[in-house]
Amino acid sequence: MSENTDPTLTDQWLAQLQTSGYRLTQPLRVIVDILVNSPRALGPVELYDLGRKEYPRLGLVTVYRTLDKLEELGLVQRVHQIGGCHMYLRATQGHEHLLLCTRCGQVCYFKGDDLSALFNATAEASGFVIQEHWLQLYGLCANCQS
Amino acid sequence: MSENTDPTLTDQWLAQLQTSGYRLTQPLRVIVDILVNSPRALGPVELYDLGRKEYPRLGLVTVYRTLDKLEELGLVQRVHQIGGCHMYLRATQGHEHLLLCTRCGQVCYFKGDDLSALFNATAEASGFVIQEHWLQLYGLCANCQS
DNA sequence: GCCTATAATGAAACAGATTTTCATTTTCAA
DNA sequence: TTGAAAATGAAAATCTGTTTCATTATAGGC
Ligand SMILES: [Mn+2]
Ligand SMILES: [Mn+2]
Ligand SMILES: [Zn+2]
Ligand SMILES: [Zn+2]
Numbered sequence: 130m131s132e133n134t135d136p137t138l139t140d141q142w143l144a145q146l147q148t149s150g151y152r153l154t155q156p157l158r159v160i161v162d163i164l165v166n167s168p169r170a171l172g173p174v175e176l177y178d179l180g181r182k183e184y185p186r187l188g189l190v191t192v193y194r195t196l197d198k199l200e201e202l203g204l205v206q207r208v209h210q211i212g213g214c215h216m217y218l219r220a221t222q223g224h225e226h227l228l229l230c231t232r233c234g235q236v237c238y239f240k241g242d243d244l245s246a247l248f249n250a251t252a253e254a255s256g257f258v259i260q261e262h263w264l265q266l267y268g269l270c271a272n273c274q275s
Numbered sequence: 276m277s278e279n280t281d282p283t284l285t286d287q288w289l290a291q292l293q294t295s296g297y298r299l300t301q302p303l304r305v306i307v308d309i310l311v312n313s314p315r316a317l318g319p320v321e322l323y324d325l326g327r328k329e330y331p332r333l334g335l336v337t338v339y340r341t342l343d344k345l346e347e348l349g350l351v352q353r354v355h356q357i358g359g360c361h362m363y364l365r366a367t368q369g370h371e372h373l374l375l376c377t378r379c380g381q382v383c384y385f386k387g388d389d390l391s392a393l394f395n396a397t398a399e400a401s402g403f404v405i406q407e408h409w410l411q412l413y414g415l416c417a418n419c420q421s
Numbered sequence: 422g423c424c425t426a427t428a429a430t431g432a433a434a435c436a437g438a439t440t441t442t443c444a445t446t447t448t449c450a451a
Numbered sequence: 452t453t454g455a456a457a458a459t460g461a462a463a464a465t466c467t468g469t470t471t472c473a474t475t476a477t478a479g480g481c
Binding site for chain 4: 296297298300302303332333334335336337340
């Protein structure tokens, strides 16, 4: 196990996985522990490399399968990268959005956007019925500003 | 050439490509014409199939290379799909965002979001300097509501 | 604690998307 | 018109992600 700075959240995830009918295996525990404690989004291969430090015979296939389970349960979400494919990150809680550091990848969760006026105006102008919105901010974290 | 409903914009793109040092080839013209006139985002293979109707010996590699050029010049942008890889679309002009139909893919460009209050509050709370934002709305277009 | 049904794993093969290589063709400025 | 250089397209290579299947680990019943 790594330093496990947040055992409570790890346990919550494991409990939810078990409740949902999944078995708690060693590879699963390792992957959950890494994701819960990561300050930034991780790609499958990154997660695989980190995971093998804890559990050397981990397979990349298991990483993909575990990410699918966690995404299905809403515990992680995809973060789309500007260039290519996406990475995974602890999901936002309720109505939160992401603020990502463009230099180090540090992620910050925020809430408090009220876009209803914009939605109404846009719906009226376009004739669309608006169902969802997707908002993400980019910037420099406190560390990376120097 | 297809029906070419907007020759002016096609010409603008070609002029900008030429100014940037690119040669105006037949495959390039075909791809630009399709993208300028598309009402929805297209994937590379879709674009390839459409392109071959106009220019049968078009290669898929050329589609990829042309999309790179157009993206580099800011003429097209990627649209991230919920599941996997992205598609390409005429880029927004200035400060516009996208509203996409979840059923037929129809795209609508809109402007008028004022998120400055949110940016200020979030910057203060997080210590980040905010550089960019990414906002995309999803809904049902007028046609798809029935 | 031991046993067993079955879920989960990982190696290998497969599939799909994108990139690289390289010989040939096309563009465009002289 | 000509030729240097850019662009093209076929084929091979690379990278991601998925499927298959034999083996292993888990959880629940004893
Ligand atoms: Mn919101
Ligand atoms: Mn994406
Ligand atoms: Zn940073
Ligand atoms: Zn529609």
